[in-house]
Amino acid sequence: MAVNLFPIPFLLPLAAGIVVLLIPRPVKWVRESLALLATALTFAAALLILIHGSPELRIALIRLGDFALDFDLVATPLGSFILVFAAGFGFLVCLYSLPYMAGKAGRREYYAFLLFVVAGSACVLLADHLLLFLIGWEVVTLSLYFLVTTGGPEAREGATRAFVMLGAGDGCLLLGIGILWFLQKTFTMSGLRLPVDGWLPGLAFLLMLAGAIAKAGAMPLHTWIPAASRGAPASVMALLPASIDKLLGIFLLVRLSTGIFALGPGMGTVLMIIGSVTVIAAVMVAMVQHDLRQLLSYHAVSQVGYMMLGIGTLTPIGLAGGLFHMLNHSIYKSCLFLSAGAVEREAGSTDLDELGGLAKAMPATFTACLVAALSISGVPPFNGFVSKWLVYQGTIESGSPVAFLFLVTVMFGSGLTLASFMKVIYAVFLGKTSERTRAVKRETSAAMLVPMAVLALLCIAFGVFYAFPLTHLILPGIGVPIGIAGIWNSPLAAAFLAGGFVLGLLVLLAGRIGTGMRRASAFVGGEKVGARVSERVAASRFYDTIRSLPLLGRIYDAQERGVFDPHVQVGRLGASLVGVLRRLHAGNLLWYLAWSLMGMAVFLALFVFLR
C-alpha cells in the first residue's frame, strides 16, 4: 500500500468527535449518522492496516536535549489486530446506541466522547512513543468519565470514583515512564528491552503494571467498574470496561512483559497470584449480587484474572491464551452488557428480583445472552472455553507444583461463573414473570439486536473455528510460534454435539409418532400455582447457602463495608490525615502566631546549620 493509512484511525474519529461537539443545534440524526459513518470508516481502515500493513510514520515534534516528543506510529501485528476489534466495538456500540440513547439527554457529549475513545485507543495501539501512548491513554480515561456521566445524576459518583482510580493508575504509569526515561534516555517503545534486575527497573515495572491493571480492572484496583456500572448507560459499560479498557490494559501488560521489560519468573509469579486471586474473589462477590449490572461488572473484574494468569506464566501458550481470552472476553462481555441494556430498556429495571420470564417476549435477546453466558462460563465448544483451555495449559507448562494451586483455583472460579450466570438466565429470562415483565410484549429494536447477534455469532465462530483467530491474529501478535502436539479438535467436538442433538431429535420424533402433546399447568404436588409473587423462587437468594457459611459470611460482610476497596481505604487514610491538620486549625490567633514563629525558628536553624 502506497497510501499511509496510519493517521486515519486516529485523526478521523478525533475530527468527527470535534465536529459533533461543535454542531450547535443539529438537524435530526446528524450526530448519529456522523458517528456511525466515522466508526465504520475507522473499522475499515483498521482492517486494511491489519491486512496490508502500512509503512511506519515518524514525525519529530519537539526536541529538548535528550527529551523528544515524536509522533511515531508503527503498526505492530499485536496493535493492529487489537485496533480492528477496538474500532469494531466502537461501530457496534454506536449502532446499538441509535435506539438505546434516543431521547436521552447528553447525546452530543455521548457521541463525541465515544469517537474520542476510538481515537484514543487507536493512538495507544499504534503509538511507538511512550508519551504519545500516554496521551492516548489519558484521552480514553477522560472520555470514560464524560461517557459515564451521560447516565444522569446518579452516575456522577461512580464516574468520579472511576476517574479517581484510573487517574491514580495513570499517574503510576507516568511515574513508571519517567523512571524508564531516567534509565534508558529514550521513549521509543520498540527500542526498549529492559531486564528487571535492580530495584529501579522493578519499581518502574510495578508502577506501569499498576496503570495496566487499573485500566483492565484487576484486583486490587477494580472497584471503579462496579461503581461506574451503577449509573452509566449499558452501552458505555459494554464499550469501555467490558471491551476497550480490557483491550488496552492487556495490550499494555503484554507490551510490558514481553517487549519493554524482560521479566524473570519472580514477576511472572506475581502476575499469576494477582490473576488467581482476582478470578476467585471477584466471582464470589459477583455470585451474590442482586443487580444485573453489578453482577456483570464483577464478572468483568473476575475475567481479567484469567488473562493475567496466562500472561504471568511467561510461556508462549499461556501468553496466547491470555491474549485470546482478552479478545473473547471483550466479545461476550459486551454482548452481555448490551443484552442487559436491552432488558433495561424494555422492562425498565436491572434488579434481578423484579425481572423474570422475558424469554417469551424477547427470544432473540435471550438467545444472544444465553450464548454469551455459556461462553463466559467456559462451556465447550464456545470461545471462552478455548482461551481458558490455553491458559490452563500454559499454567501447567510453567511447571511448578504451585501452578496447580492456581489451576484448581481458576478452574473452580469457572464453575462459580457458571453458577452466577445460571442465576442470571433464570432470574431474567426464565422463571416466573413479574409485574414489570408482564408488560413487556415485544422484542427490542433491530439496531440493538444486530450488534448482539454479531457478537453472539462471534462467540460460536471463535469457539468452533478457533484455529483461525489463533493463527492469524494472536500468534503473529506475540511473534512466537507454538508447537502444539495435538490440539483440541473443536470442529469435530461441535459436530459430535450437533450430531447428538439431531440424533436426540430423531429419538424424540420416533417417540412422538402416534401420541400427542398436551399443555397443562405446572404440577406442584396437586396444588394450584398462581402468578403471585410469593410463589416465585427468588433467584437472588440462590446462593444464600454459600453466603451464610461461617468464614465466607464474614468476608462478604467486610467486602460490603468496603474493606477491600482501595478507594474507600485511601479515602479513610486521607480523612484521618486531614483530621490531624483540622485539629491544628482551631481558629485561635495565638496558636497561628505560635506556629508561624516555630516555623521561622525551624527555617533559621536550617539556614544556620546547613550553610
Next chain:
Amino acid sequence: MSAGIQAAWYGFVFLVFPGFLFTAVAGLLASWVDRFVTARVQWRVGPPPAQPLYDVIKLLGKEIIVPESGNRAVFFAAPLAAFAAALAISPILWIPLLGGESFIGDLIVVAYLLLIPPVCLILGGFASGNPLAALGASREMKLILAYELPFLASLATAIARNGFSILISDLVRRPPVIGSLSGALAFVGALLCVQAKLGYTPFDVAEAETEIIAGPLVEYSGALLALWKLAQSMMLFILPVFVVAVFFGGINLGGWGLLWVVPEYVLVLALIVVIKNTNPRVRIDQAVKFFWRGLFPLMAAAFVLAVIGRTYGIPWL
C-alpha cells in the same frame, strides 16, 4: 486418509463405537446393574437385564405434557443437549484411551464436558416454570459448586502422580494412580464426587423424589423424559469409566486387559450403588459443608503427598 473415508470413520466412531450404540447399550446395562444391586440390597429379586430399555421404549410412546408457564424452546432443548453432550464425551474419552490420537489437556476437556449434562438439567428445570423444579435446579447448581472443588483437586493429584501429564493417553502407560497413598485418597474423593455428579443418595438433593418430586424433572414426561433417562444412563456408564481410567491406570482392552477392565468397572459401579443404598439423603448445606470443609482439605493433602512423593522419589506416597 481421504476425506470420504475419514468422514465414514468419524461416523462409525460417533454412531457405533465408542459412540451412541455402545454407550447407550452399556449405559442401559449399567443402570440395570444399579437396579439389580439395589434390589439385592433390599432383599428383592430385581428386574431382568432389558428392563431399563423397556422403560425407555415405554416412555417414548407416552404423550408429552408441556407446562403452560414455562419456556417451551429451552424445555425441549435441554434434554436434547444433555443427550448430545453425553454422546460427544464418549468418543473424546475413549479414542485416546484406546490408543488413538490424544491432545494436550484432553483430561481437562473431559472434565469440562462432564459439566454440560448437569447444566442442561438446570436449564431444563428453570424452563419448566415450576417452583419445585426451580428449587431443585438451584440445588443442583450449588451441588456442582460443592463437588467440583474436591473433584478438581483429586484430578490434580492423579495428574501429579502421572508426572504432571494432562494427556489421557499417558494414563495407560503409567503405573496405576491408586497404587499409592495419595492416589488411594484421591480415588475415594473422586468416587464421592461422582456419586454427587450422578445425583445419587446421599447427594440426591436436587431430585429428592420424596421431597421436591424429582426437582428439575418434575414437569418432564413421555419422550423427553426418555431422553433424560437415556442421557443419565449414559453418564452412569461414562463417569465410572472415567474414574477407572484415571485411577486404575487407563483402560487396556488388548490381551488380558479386558479381563481386568470389566471387573474394575463393575467394582466402581457396585461401590457407587452400595453407597447409594446405605445412606440417607443430606441437606444441601450439609453437602456443601461436606465437600468444601471435609473432602477438599483431604484432597489438598493428597495432592501435597503426591508432590512430596514425586520430588523425593517415594513411590508409595
